[in-house]
Amino acid sequence: MILAWNISVFVLGLLIFGATLRLMMGPTAPDRVVALDAINTLVVAIMIVLGAVYKQTVFVDVAIVYALLSFVGTLFIARFLKRNYL
Amino acid sequence: MDILTLVVYILLGIGLFFNLVGIIGLLRFPDVYTRLHAETKTTTFGAIFISLSIVVHSLHQYFHANDASGLSLSIHVVLAILVLAFTNATGSHAIAQAAYNRGQKPVRAVVDKLAEVEFLEKEAEE
Amino acid sequence: MIAFILTAISAYLAYLIFTAGSWTGQELIAGGILAIIVAALTSGFHFRNNKIKCNPIRMILALLYVLIPFFIEMAKANIDVAIRVFTGKIRPGIIKYNPQLKSDFGIMLIANSITLTPGTLAVHVDEESNDLYVHLLNIAPGKEQKGSWAGKDIFSWFDLSAWVRRIAE
Known part of the structure; x- marks a missing residue:
């Protein structure tokens, strides 16, 4: 079971590279924000799986706080985009 | 290998597959709205299934080996998934609205009802 | 208080x-x-006003809503998106959808559910008439000239807006 979770962490890390590709080549700023959102979700998933691997509940707590903070970040970036600052 | 372990593997596989689909859609679709479709739905769904596999594994450990250490972990995981679903939906709504307010039209659209509504000027006046 | x-x-x-x-x-x-x-x-x-509806039946209904209709619609939407990602057949567009809800909480719930469910994405919410402008990934041919969509046009098996009306109104 531990091995399967480690492999899935590896796969999710590779998927983060895919999202980073879109982050680098996205033609407009909203595309980059979408890629950033995808990376945030994947990082939360990785933290949850690592919490199960090491049997540490703290990892999942950090994941919750990370999700909330990234949500606030996304909202602020969207607000800036709306006013054409970026 | 008993049947619950198999269920855990299947749930994990479904979660990874949908995450993969989300990233492929993010790289393949033509404009920001369709990319949001692919990204928001599939990565949230994939994260839900990965967490379900963890919850099933903890319950299996509890009932089979009487190991209660995973129970508080699964409560926190369920909470994290609720937070993730809510924030992903609201965040994608904010991104879509910001993209439309910047004047990005949906590519290959067959209909655009929002173009008839004059809300861009109202936002600019504030 | x-x-x-x-x-x-x-x-x-x-x-x-x-x-x-x-x-x-x-x-x-x-x-x-x-x-x-x-x-x-x-x-x-x-709480903006003091009219709070804290009915326990509504809470049970909300839990039931998340577990059964919402989850099934979400699974269907994800399989649909997966097929469209691999085949590339899309016909996108933005349509007007009137969920016939009045309260703020109901609008919030239906906008969030619609973003995670069937090939749709809420783009803009009209504050006065409570219309949602929804981006659809695939519009069936012939349906695009329709003025305002109802719940049964968007959702296939469960009408989520009726469920939200039961929970939040």
Whole structure:
């Protein structure tokens, strides 16, 4: 079971590279924000799986706080985009 | 290998597959709205299934080996998934609205009802 | 005052869930003090008016809504998106959808559900008429000239807006 979770962490890390590709080549700023959102979700998933691997509940707590903070970040970036600052 | 372990593997596989689909859609679709479709739905769904596999594994450990250490972990995981679903939906709504307010039209659209509504000027006046 | 008490109770419940597994006497007292501080700071803007519908039947319905119709629609939408990602057949467009809801909470719930369910994405919410402008990934041919869509046009098996009307109105 531990091995399967480690492999899935590896796969999710590779998927983060895919999202980073879109982050680098996205033609407009909203595309980059979408890629950033995808990376945030994947990082939360990785933290949850690592919490199960090491049997540490703290990892999942950090994941919750990370999700909330990234949500606030996304909202602020969207607000800036709306006013054409970026 | 008993049947619950198999269920855990299947749930994990479904979660990874949908995450993969989300990233492929993010790289393949033509404009920001369709990319949001692919990204928001599939990565949230994939994260839900990965967490379900963890919850099933903890319950299996509890009932089979009487190991209660995973129970508080699964409560926190369920909470994290609720937070993730809510924030992903609201965040994608904010991104879509910001993209439309910047004047990005949906590519290959067959209909655009929002173009008839004059809300861009109202936002600019504030 | 009732808003203060409700906010304090929900904050304390959230604290209890977050610290499940390590409850000691000191922690419970500290959580109570924190809940009272949070309620004193934030009860003003959690409830705009004092007409609170805190019916337990509605809460059970909300749980049922998340578990059965919402989850099934979400699974269908994800399989649909997966097929469209691999085949590349899309016919996108933005349509007007009137969920016939009035309360803010109902609009919030239906906008969030619609973003995660069937090939749709809420782009803009009209504050006066409560219309949602929804981006669809695939519009069936011939349907694009329709003026305002109803719930049964968007959802296939369960009409989510009827469920939300039962929960939030």
